[in-house]
Amino acid sequence: MNINYNETIPNNVNLSDDRRLLRALEQWQPAYINWWKELGPDQTQNFEVYLRTAISVDAKGWAHFGHVRMPEYRWGIFLSPAEKDRRIGFGHHKGESTWTEVPGEYRTELRRLIVTQGDTEPASVEQQRHLSKTCPSLYDLRNLFQVNVEEGRHLWAMVYLLQAYFGRDGREEADEMLSRHAGDPNKPRILEAFNEQTDDWLSFFMFTYFQDRDGKFQLAALSESAFEPLSRTCRFMLTEEAHHMFVGETGIMRIIQRTCELMREYDTDKISLMGGIDLNIIQKWINFHYSICLDLFGSERSTNAANYYSMGLKGRYQENKINDDHLLTDSYVSLPKIEEDEIRNEETPALTAINMKLREDYAKDSQRGLDRFNKIIESYCIDTKLTLPHPAFNRNIGVFKDVKASPSGKIIDATTWNKQRDQWLPSSADYELVKSLMVQVIEPGKMAGWIAPPKRGIHGLPIDYEYVLFH
Ligand code: BYC
Numbered sequence: 001m002n003i004n005y006n007e008t009i010p011n012n013v014n015l016s017d018d019r020r021l022l023r024a025l026e027q028w029q030p031a032y033i034n035w036w037k038e039l040g041p042d043q044t045q046n047f048e049v050y051l052r053t054a055i056s057v058d059a060k061g062w063a064h065f066g067h068v069r070m071p072e073y074r075w076g077i078f079l080s081p082a083e084k085d086r087r088i089g090f091g092h093h094k095g096e097s098t099w100t101e102v103p104g105e106y107r108t109e110l111r112r113l114i115v116t117q118g119d120t121e122p123a124s125v126e127q128q129r130h131l132s133k134t135c136p137s138l139y140d141l142r143n144l145f146q147v148n149v150e151e152g153r154h155l156w157a158m159v160y161l162l163q164a165y166f167g168r169d170g171r172e173e174a175d176e177m178l179s180r181h182a183g184d185p186n187k188p189r190i191l192e193a194f195n196e197q198t199d200d201w202l203s204f205f206m207f208t209y210f211q212d213r214d215g216k217f218q219l220a221a222l223s224e225s226a227f228e229p230l231s232r233t234c235r236f237m238l239t240e241e242a243h244h245m246f247v248g249e250t251g252i253m254r255i256i257q258r259t260c261e262l263m264r265e266y267d268t269d270k271i272s273l274m275g276g277i278d279l280n281i282i283q284k285w286i287n288f289h290y291s292i293c294l295d296l297f298g299s300e301r302s303t304n305a306a307n308y309y310s311m312g313l314k315g316r317y318q319e320n321k322i323n324d325d326h327l328l329t330d331s332y333v334s335l336p337k338i339e340e341d342e343i344r345n346e347e348t349p350a351l352t353a354i355n356m357k358l359r360e361d362y363a364k365d366s367q368r369g370l371d372r373f374n375k376i377i378e379s380y381c382i383d384t385k386l387t388l389p390h391p392a393f394n395r396n397i398g399v400f401k402d403v404k405a406s407p408s409g410k411i412i413d414a415t416t417w418n419k420q421r422d423q424w425l426p427s428s429a430d431y432e433l434v435k436s437l438m439v440q441v442i443e444p445g446k447m448a449g450w451i452a453p454p455k456r457g458i459h460g461l462p463i464d465y466e467y468v469l470f471h
Pocket residue numbers: 113114116117120121124151190191192193211212213214215216218219295296297298299300301302303304305314355397
């Protein structure tokens with residue numbers, strides 16, 4: 001399934017056959033480019049970046065690599081191939097054929113899911129827009145831009161669905177995507193984690209490790225959808241998502257490696273004086289990013305999530321690998337609740353616990369990387385372990401939102417929290433310190449002092465290749 005690049009909007013959905021839709025998208029395109037120039041990567045219009053562009057949706061050889069100026073990147077609309085005779089895998093319509101149109105009775109819910117998903121994509125680009133000024137290497141700068149252009153494309157993916165399947169209110173929602181902005185007090189992005197700043201590279205790697213992983217799980221759940229176009233769009237987005245998480249995971253690993261080297265060299269754990277990032281700072285960044293990402297899964301008990309599931313709009317992670325009836329009418333799971341200042345458990349219908357199920361799968365996936373981080377620390381014979389904080393820690397959504405808890409999950413009072421907070425979460429002094437380490441390094445092959453070089457370059461090229469050309 002090759003992509004047609006002879007059109008203003010590259011696509012594999014036969015856009016040229018649908019004049020009305022094509023016109024709507026062509027009208028949205030200049031607004032998108034304006035948005036990119038104004039709120040995308042800051043002062044980078046003339047940079048030529050070694051980027052991959054999707055040219056096919058086949059598993060093998062789907063990408064082309066070459067230097068491009070980012071505003072000229074070919075953002076397009078790419079759906080994974082349709083599965084033959086795909087059937088709905090869960091909910092009331094289980095076993096029926098999937099839908100190629102939006103059922104009228106589910107229109108509002110479906111639109112809401114697509115809008116929420118779409119809103120996060122440009123938000124992340126906005127959050128990361130100042131990072132190029134402090135990049136630790138050309139290799140990392142290129143990876144940042146690769147992630148940014150693909151998040152831009154993910155917005156295109158959702159805007160296509162809105163414009164193609166939701167008529168006039170879809171077009172209005174598409175415009176709204178460019179009018180809400182990350183951190184804007186008057187028009188913020190929908191989900192809170194997408195209004196936080198990502199101003200330093202430790203935060204960027206944590207973001208791509210934790211927040212893009214939320215993307216992976218939400219997209220996987222939406223790719224189970226009975227609505228074919230949504231399912232196929234999400235399946236293709238997931239192939240791009242893997243790279244974002246790779247950037248996060250390897251970024252954190254390289255920082256940890258450098259930290260451990262410095263700890264060995266100077267025989268101290270206070271290596272920030274030597275230009276490295278202390279393990280305890282890394283732990284605070286983990287605590288922050290992981291806890292705000294748990295909020296992205298919504299409440300543990302959610303009738304919205306139950307409805308999405310029963311309607312067939314949003315499934316569970318790898319729905320068809322789960323061995324149950326995929327209706328969840330008579331099944332129960334244990335969910336946390338707060339009682340007498342303690343965390344207890346309560347049997348709850350599995351159907352209302354769908355958000356929790358996805359969150360738990362996410363937690364397992366997140367822990368796998370932590371194990372790899374700890375292996376590096378161990379290999380330097382350093383006696384420290386990085387951990388994920390307890391789900392009760394630092395939460396703003398769900399059962400834990402009204403209590404304060406330590407990273408190990410002990411409920412504490414507000415005074416204790418206020419006293420301890422800065423030992424657990426980044427303090428303003430920590431941000432200052434990390435920021436002071438962020439100085440731009442753009443000599444090919446050179447790395448900032450707080451991060452080890454990557455194992456290999458991009459697409460078989462050497463690490464000192466000129467991944468970004470400045471003009
Ligand atoms: N912030 O029933 P509940 C990505 C609201 S990341 C603010 O528990 P529900 C990416 C909720 O709207 C993936 N408000 O939650 C990564 C509801 O409001 P109403 C993004 C929140 O509905 C990196 C109320 O609280 N994709 O792609 O199940 C870079 C009770 O809600 C939040 C998706 O999120 C929050 N965190 O919502 C780039 C998938 N959580 O009805 C990109 C689409 C909940 O009382 N979204 N509320 O007014 C969904 O599937 C669901 O809407 C949610 C959970 C997962 C967000």
